[in-house]
Amino acid sequence: MIHARGLARTFDTKRGREKVAVKAVAGVDIDVEEGEIVGFLGPNGAGKTTTLRMLTTLLKPTEGTATVAGYDLAADPVKVRSSIGYVSQSGSTSGEARAGEEIMDHGMLYGISRQQAERRGRELFEQLDLDGMWTRAPRTLSGGQRRRLDIAMGLVHDPKLVFLDEPTTGLDPQARANLWTHISDLRTQRGATVFLTTHYLDEADALCDRILVIDHGSIVASDTPEALKSQVAGDLIELVLTDAAHVTTAAAQLTALAGGTAADVAELTVSVRVPRAGTVLPGLLRSLDSAGVALEQIEVRRPTLDDVFLTMTGRSLRDEAAA
Numbered sequence: 373m374i375h376a377r378g379l380a381r382t383f384d385t386k387r388g389r390e391k392v393a394v395k396a397v398a399g400v401d402i403d404v405e406e407g408e409i410v411g412f413l414g415p416n417g418a419g420k421t422t423t424l425r426m427l428t429t430l431l432k433p434t435e436g437t438a439t440v441a442g443y444d445l446a447a448d449p450v451k452v453r454s455s456i457g458y459v460s461q462s463g464s465t466s467g468e469a470r471a472g473e474e475i476m477d478h479g480m481l482y483g484i485s486r487q488q489a490e491r492r493g494r495e496l497f498e499q500l501d502l503d504g505m506w507t508r509a510p511r512t513l514s515g516g517q518r519r520r521l522d523i524a525m526g527l528v529h530d531p532k533l534v535f536l537d538e539p540t541t542g543l544d545p546q547a548r549a550n551l552w553t554h555i556s557d558l559r560t561q562r563g564a565t566v567f568l569t570t571h572y573l574d575e576a577d578a579l580c581d582r583i584l585v586i587d588h589g590s591i592v593a594s595d596t597p598e599a600l601k602s603q604v605a606g607d608l609i610e611l612v613l614t615d616a617a618h619v620t621t622a623a624a625q626l627t628a629l630a631g632g633t634a635a636d637v638a639e640l641t642v643s644v645r646v647p648r649a650g651t652v653l654p655g656l657l658r659s660l661d662s663a664g665v666a667l668e669q670i671e672v673r674r675p676t677l678d679d680v681f682l683t684m685t686g687r688s689l690r691d692e693a694a695a
């Protein structure tokens with residue numbers, strides 16, 4: 373559905389009197405297959421929106437090639453545009469007209485007839501839990517309803533490939549979870565392929581088959597959430613000891629468990645990352661016991677996507693999302 377090679381975009385900007393070239397996207401390869409839900413993750417300014425705008429024909433790449441929904445981006449931008457849906461961060465509702473009129477206008481803009489636009493619009497309102505909202509002004513809708521209306525607008529011409537730019541930013545947890553269900557349904561009910569950007573790691577984890585991580589304009593990882601977590605981070609085993617005299621022994625045992633990677637020690641807490649904690653824990657507990665190491669507490673934490681992020685980019689995406 374998407375095949376991009378060396379896609380790049382440089383912006384010429386001014387810093388004082390000086391002209392500076394900002395390489396927003398530094399040559400990315402992206403492959404998305406039909407029916408996938410792919411998440412595009414990255415810190416602020418990493419190049420997500422610029423990539424999305426290139427793939428949706430809104431911005432010309434300065435280098436590279438891509439086919440999107442079967443059409444060449446440079447040679448056939450009109451065909452690309454009519455085959456995709458794009459829901460921008462800011463949404464596309466003006467707030468003045470009625471929701472139903474907006475969606476019909478939007479459909480006609482894509483070249484479908486008034487009748488078709490109304491039929492498709494009403495169907496989408498039903499699918500996206502917008503019953504009764506047809507004659508409402510978008511500004512009177514809740515944040516979650518408005519985002520769902522934006523998505524309906526992006527789908528009115530029945531595209532098989534949908535781009536969503538931060539679809540749940542600014543929504544409360546309940547509205548976000550509700551929208552996740554609707555996004556999953558795009559695939560199950562309509563066979564759509566979805567490419568979305570997000571700041572939320574839990575969203576990427578819950579929703580996406582595959583995650584692309586972009587940092588400083590380059591893709592630094594591409595895999596399933598599970599594979600990324602197990603490859604990069606490993607499970608964390610954390611022991612809290614009762615006696616400082618046992619710290620050296622416990623640290624030595626954990627270091628051995630991790631194949632020589634030194635355990636972290638912070639006062640009475642000793643920790644290490646291992647690929648699969650579940651398989652080594654029973655043996656560890658036995659050997660700590662026979663060495664006379666008493667434990668106050670033991671905790672095992674599965675890796676999170678934030679651990680992946682931290683390892684790959686040196687930054688926590690949580691801080692970025694909170695910023």
Ligand SMILES: Nc1ncnc2c1ncn2[C@@H]1O[C@H](COP(=O)(O)OP(=O)(O)OP(=O)(O)O)[C@@H](O)[C@H]1O
Pocket residue numbers: 383384385394395396397414415416417418419420421422423
């Ligand atoms: N029109 C422009 N002119 C100059 N620089 C730009 C322009 N658009 C984007 N940039 C720069 O390109 C880089 C990538 O921006 P982009 O908006 O693609 O990042 P992003 O990953 O989408 O960030 P965010 O998560 O904050 O939306 C940033 O350094 C940004 O300042």
